[in-house]
């Protein structure tokens with residue numbers, strides 16, 4: 001009965017709503033979606049109904065990953081619920097304090113999708129890249145974007161979420177991105193610590209923090225922050241900070257996860273994995289999008305997600321898990337990249353990833369993507 005209802009909703013999306021949405025460009029569809037989310041966040045009856053629908057069709061599937069117990073192995077990846085761009089922290093804080101919804105979807109998306117990683121948030125607000133920044137490639141079930149870390153900045157994001165503390169979901173993650181364009185390692189460490197502290201001091205406690213070391217769509221060289229040395233410094237300082245906060249409060253430390261890109265060398269992944277284990281990182285999300293020439297201007301880079309990323313993401317996860325086993329455990333690996341159905345999800349589970357993240361599946365499978373994919377993956381696991 002539950003499965004039949006879920007499949008019916010999935011089929012209605014694929015056969016009815018998706019073709020309608022796909023009549024618009026990816027950019028226009030995304031902008032309309034943000035408008036719809038702003039309205040849904042306000043409509044009590046609507047998000048209550050969305051939550052009820054999810055609970056009716058998505059049975060709990062508890063997993064332990066990266067130091068957290070979650071009631072599903074599918075997490076909506078960072079990049080959807082991240083907020084508006086602002087030119088200054090002052091403007092972002094003023095908007096948050098003025099009651100503006102600066103983070104569309106903060107309430108409606110967790111209601112319908114379940115587990116969500118908010119962000120990425122950077123230390124300072126960012127306007128993101130101008131012009132068209134989103135594309136889709138239906139033939140391969142892919143997306144491409146060069147949003148460029150548009151976000152209100154950690155302080156305003158934290159202030160906004162803190163003011164809504166009682167309405168936040170019971171479990172969620174927060175993704176902090178290293179500051180693009182900052183070359184000085186000490187400054188990078190400081191900005192990451194200040195970003196974490198923005199949430200901690202305001203009492204916004206996620207189940208995990210993810211540190212995004214990899215963004216192909218900014219002015220940065222995305223590989224630059226993923227050297228073992230710099231990653232060790234930034235992650236080590238972040239883990240120490242979260243431990244100190246925990247000692248002061250008496251609560252267990254919020255685990256730190258890290259997100260890496262799909263295009264590093266095998267040696268670099270191995271070195272990173274050893275570094276993560278040494279400094280106390282609890283999990284790695286593999287991977288972020290793959291930087292490729294943008295469809296409108298090949299001189300610009302735009303990150304590919306979905307079908308065209310899947311193979312590279314699976315290979316990356318396999319390498320990281322190989323290193324994890326050689327080291328005798330320690331750091332979990334979450335798959336992320338082209339999780340579109342039970343089979344693509346099972347590709348990561350079969351390697352030993354206890355959980356996965358997804359983004360593009362939301363576009364192709366609809367808002368109940370996690371429930372649909374979990375149902376399919378569970379059925380496949382039982383068959384094996």
Ligand SMILES: Cc1cc2nc3c(=O)[nH]c(=O)nc-3n(C[C@H](O)[C@H](O)[C@H](O)COP(=O)(O)O)c2cc1C
Nearest residue numbers: 077078079120145212288305306337338358359360
């Ligand atoms: C429009 C868009 C924006 C994104 N923004 C972020 C971001 O701010 N931080 C981040 O860590 N990942 C970001 N991502 C990457 C996703 O979290 C995910 O790693 C990637 O899309 C691969 O998953 P998928 O194949 O399921 O899409 C973004 C992806 C998309 C499509």
